[in-house]
Amino acid sequence: MRIPPVPRPRSLAGQLFAMQAVLIAVVVAGYAFFTYVSDRRQAEEAAGRQAAAVARSVADSPSVREAIRTPDPTAALQPYALRVMRDTEVDFVTIMDPRGIRWTHPRESEIGRPFLGHTERALRGETFTETYTGTLGPSVRAVTPVVDGDGEGDGRIIGLVSAGIRVEAITERVRGQLTALLGVAAGALALGAIGTYVINARLRRHTHGMNATELSRMHDYHQAALHAVREGLLMLDGQYRVALINDGGRELLGVSGEVIGRSVAELGLPAPLTGALLASEPRVDEVHLTTDRVLVVNTSPVSGGERRGTVVTLRDVTELQSLMGELDSERGFTQALRSQAHEAANRLHTVVSLIELGRAEEAVAFATAELELAQALTDQVVAAVGEPVLAALLLGKTAQANERGVELEVSAESRLDDGVLPEDLSSRDLVTILGNLIDNAVDAAQGSVRARVTVAAYTEDGELVLRVSDTGAGVDPSQADLVFQRGFSTKPATTGPGGRGRGLGLALVRQAVHRHGGNLTVTEAEGGGAEFEARLPLRAAAVPGGLA
Numbered sequence: 001m002r003i004p005p006v007p008r009p010r011s012l013a014g015q016l017f018a019m020q021a022v023l024i025a026v027v028v029a030g031y032a033f034f035t036y037v038s039d040r041r042q043a044e045e046a047a048g049r050q051a052a053a054v055a056r057s058v059a060d061s062p063s064v065r066e067a068i069r070t071p072d073p074t075a076a077l078q079p080y081a082l083r084v085m086r087d088t089e090v091d092f093v094t095i096m097d098p099r100g101i102r103w104t105h106p107r108e109s110e111i112g113r114p115f116l117g118h119t120e121r122a123l124r125g126e127t128f129t130e131t132y133t134g135t136l137g138p139s140v141r142a143v144t145p146v147v148d149g150d151g152e153g154d155g156r157i158i159g160l161v162s163a164g165i166r167v168e169a170i171t172e173r174v175r176g177q178l179t180a181l182l183g184v185a186a187g188a189l190a191l192g193a194i195g196t197y198v199i200n201a202r203l204r205r206h207t208h209g210m211n212a213t214e215l216s217r218m219h220d221y222h223q224a225a226l227h228a229v230r231e232g233l234l235m236l237d238g239q240y241r242v243a244l245i246n247d248g249g250r251e252l253l254g255v256s257g258e259v260i261g262r263s264v265a266e267l268g269l270p271a272p273l274t275g276a277l278l279a280s281e282p283r284v285d286e287v288h289l290t291t292d293r294v295l296v297v298n299t300s301p302v303s304g305g306e307r308r309g310t311v312v313t314l315r316d317v318t319e320l321q322s323l324m325g326e327l328d329s330e331r332g333f334t335q336a337l338r339s340q341a342h343e344a345a346n347r348l349h350t351v352v353s354l355i356e357l358g359r360a361e362e363a364v365a366f367a368t369a370e371l372e373l374a375q376a377l378t379d380q381v382v383a384a385v386g387e388p389v390l391a392a393l394l395l396g397k398t399a400q401a402n403e404r405g406v407e408l409e410v411s412a413e414s415r416l417d418d419g420v421l422p423e424d425l426s427s428r429d430l431v432t433i434l435g436n437l438i439d440n441a442v443d444a445a446q447g448s449v450r451a452r453v454t455v456a457a458y459t460e461d462g463e464l465v466l467r468v469s470d471t472g473a474g475v476d477p478s479q480a481d482l483v484f485q486r487g488f489s490t491k492p493a494t495t496g497p498g499g500r501g502r503g504l505g506l507a508l509v510r511q512a513v514h515r516h517g518g519n520l521t522v523t524e525a526e527g528g529g530a531e532f533e534a535r536l537p538l539r540a541a542a543v544p545g546g547l548a
Contacts, residue, residue, distance in 0.1 A: 232249035
């Protein structure tokens with residue numbers, strides 16, 4: 001059995017259009033009805049005022065009073081009343097005696113008959129209006145007294161005058177206005193429908209034709225996905241203000257508080273990272289440093305005929321970068337061991353050949369000299385630096401530098417006993433700081449005359465001092481601050497060991513030093529070259545045992 005598909009609910013724009021169309025129709029209809037009722041009431045009031053004015057004008061006419069005094073008032077008053085009806089556009093003018101017997105009427109057959117209506121208030125000297133059904137049908141009429149005012153009487157009422165307009169005539173007048181009103185209402189309804197359609201067409205484009213339920217569901221999915229991903233997500237509007245940021249973005253950028261609506265330049269981010277976020281062109285897998293993180297940044301402009309903003313994704317590679325640094329060191333150590341194994345094999349072949357030639361004493365002397373040289377280097381490093389991680393790093397870097405034709409020596413002032421370093425200063429950070437400084441120095445010294453790198457490690461005034469100098473070309477004083485920025489390098493843009501690009505090592509060193517509250521400087525070394533010095537604060541309890 002085939003189940004018929006469930007009809008898709010009308011889109012949000014369609015629902016709003018229907019609701020607005022009905023609302024406009026109701027408003028226009030209500031306004032038309034109110035206007036019709038108001039116009040009818042105003043027409044009836046105007047008819048009453050017109051009838052009262054005509055009745056008072058007739059009652060005040062001297063000729064009317066004179067005709068009333070004659071034996072046959074109808075003979076003079078009937079033509080007069082008909083003439084007044086034509087001139088004032090009223091439907092009847094009835095003149096009667098105080099008892100209500102008609103002297104005039106549009107229908108001559110009604111003359112002499114009693115007036116249909118109320119006359120009590122007029123007999124008391126008042127002029128009043130009412131709606132009453134008489135011989136001509138329902139009418140709005142006015143009744144006023146005719147007072148004897150010739151000076152001979154005492155102002156007595158000698159007659160009554162009633163003038164009126166039929167309700168049917170009033171309705172005809174309002175009906176003509178109603179036709180115009182309906183035309184205006186139809187025009188207003190058409191304009192309102194067109195405006196509503198235009199607005200809702202625009203809304204339909206912005207909502208992609210989705211209904212309210214779909215929009216609500218999409219919002220829920222959007223919020224869930226936004227806060228579920230661990231990577232940072234940042235959305236900027238066309239003016240580079242933060243339009244959206246998830247929890248991961250706040251954590252990776254180190255921002256707190258209300259940042260929505262604030263400019264990227266106001267977030268206090270490092271200048272290179274701020275520049276990347278403000279760039280108009282897309283950025284792909286750019287590495288940037290914050291206070292304590294290494295981030296991979298990707299930006300993609302959002303365009304739709306005009307620049308609408310930028311989508312930024314942030315990925316934390318701090319641990320990965322640290323592991324890559326360690327891997328670089330391990331690869332360097334491996335290459336050094338391979339070279340040493342090759343050299344040891346050569347030396348071993350030499351010893352064996354001397355023995356085969358019967359020169360045993362020379363073989364023993366040659367082997368002893370090589371052993372003493374290697375042991376002397378190990379003893380020198382271990383005696384100066386008792387901290388095992390740094391000692392192992394220095395031994396490995398010494399062999400690696402030697403392989404590249406650079407002499408690495410530990411200065412005589414170095415003295416760093418085991419247990420001096422605080423627990424919060426991790427071995428990984430030490431490898432990052434000293435390892436990158438030595439790699440940078442070896443790169444600078446390689447190829448120079450008497451290529452040499454000197455390393456000093458000691459404690460002084462409550463600080464751990466790590467100093468590395470080289471015999472290279474040195475650092476231009478004008479670039480002393482730029483040398484620690486990500487991407488800065490005096491070498492060609494090649495890839496170093498482990499696949500890491502140049503210009504990142506010193507930036508990582510500065511990040512690690514600043515993370516521990518230290519200071520990093522570069523000056524000119526004695527005899528030329530550059531001298532980098534990192535100073536890291538130590539705990540007070542660890543200082544006495546580590547003084548040089």
